[in-house]
Amino acid sequence: MSSNEEGERPYQRVAAAIRHRITTGALRPGDRVPSTRQLVRDFAVAMATATRALAVLRDEGLVVTRPGSGTVVRAPDPPARRAGRTPDRALTTARIVDTALAIADAEGLDAASMRRLAAELGVGPMSLYRHLSGREELEHLLVRAVFRAHPLPDPGPPGWRARLELVCRLEWAAFRRHPWLPELVSLTRPLLVPEVMAHTEWMLQALDGLALTSTEKAREVLALPALVRGIALSAAAEVRAERETGVANDEWWTVLDDEVQARMSSGRFPRLAALPMEPAQDFDRLLEHSLTRHLDGLAARLGRGRAGP
Incomplete structure (x- = not known):
């Protein structure tokens, strides 16, 4: 009978090693613990074993999954506040x-x-x-506070493309820092707050003098925010899923690994199976890809001269 069968199981061995690093201070509160893929490499175990080891540590309250940061060492709970009322x-x-x-x-x-x-x-x-006055005013004030914390520079960079890139990346940074924000920034029923309206004005100013019709400009200042917000909504959904389930995206895919492999090897989806498996949650790269392709298309449109609406 092997030592593993007599003593610790593989997932327990991995969990014990990480637990030791935490209790000895080698990993401190907020430090990122090894990912499941790293544990597979370091301990020569299966992905399911690495996933279970992290689940054990999470159940023990030693680690926590944070959206955008992965699994990190959990900070001690703050001392309970004394009961008291603020004047x-x-x-x-x-x-x-x-x-x-x-x-x-x-x-x-x-x-x-x-x-x-x-x-x-x-x-x-x-x-x-x-x-x-109520919840609606609170949400307006939250949006204003976030947009004020991500101000547009004055003056901005020269060139329409640099200005459009800047405003999109500012909005993306705000969405990533505050995952709840995309739910409040609607394109069809926009919040009429000055800080958000200033972003639209900035984009229209960037388009001044370009060979675009008024209709094209109006569509452009809707299309770009829609692009950024659409990806941000997907990122926010992943944040919410990780918070509600405690399971990081790579761990979720691990659970489905057998099913994914079976579908891909069936021969029904040869083109899909041939694609490189880039992490679906790499939203920053997806934003950069989408923004670049959109602005390339706008540049091509401007190079062709004026067209119909």
């Missing part, structure tokens, strides 16, 4: 918005309820309504 005179709209922003970033927009905000701020729920 109403110390409550401000800015404090409410900052608190809501922190909750939404950590737990999702739904978690930033008025009741939760009141509890975090140590006030009665009705105190919030002396500063806000």
Whole structure:
């Protein structure tokens, strides 16, 4: 009988090794632990074994999956706050918005309820309504706060393409930093807030003087934000899935590996099977690819001269 059969199973051995690194301080709170693929290489185990080892550590509360960061060492819980109430005179709209922003970033927009905000701020729920008319105004203020934190430079770079790239990347950075944001920025029912409208004005200014019809310009300032927001919504869905399930994307694919291999080897999808398996969640590269191809197309359109609407 092998030592593994007598003692630890492979996944337990891997979990014990990572646990030791955490308890000895070799891996500190916030440090990224080895990915499942790295564990496969380092310990010569199957992917399912590596996945189970991380699941054990997650169940023990030693690690946590963070969207965009992978699996990291979990920080100790902060000491419980003393019960107490904040005097109403110390409550401000800015404090409410900052608190809501922190909750939404950590737990999702739904978690930033008025009741939760009141509890975090140590006030009665009705105190919030002396500063806000309700949830809709709070969401407007959250959007304004995020866009103010990602200001457009003045002056911007020369050239229409550089200006359009800049505004798209600024919006992308905001969406990545605040995964709940794409749900609030609608193209069909936009929020009429100055900071968002300034982005549209910036794009129209970038298009000034180009051989485009008014209709083409209007479509352009809708198409580019739609491109950025569409990819951001997919990224936000992955953040939400990781938060709700505790399973990172690469671990999720590991579970489906046998089914994927069976479908790809069936001969029904030869072109799909021939594609390189680039991580589907590499949203930054996907954004750069999509933005580049779109602007290449606009440049080609401008090179052909004026066309119909």
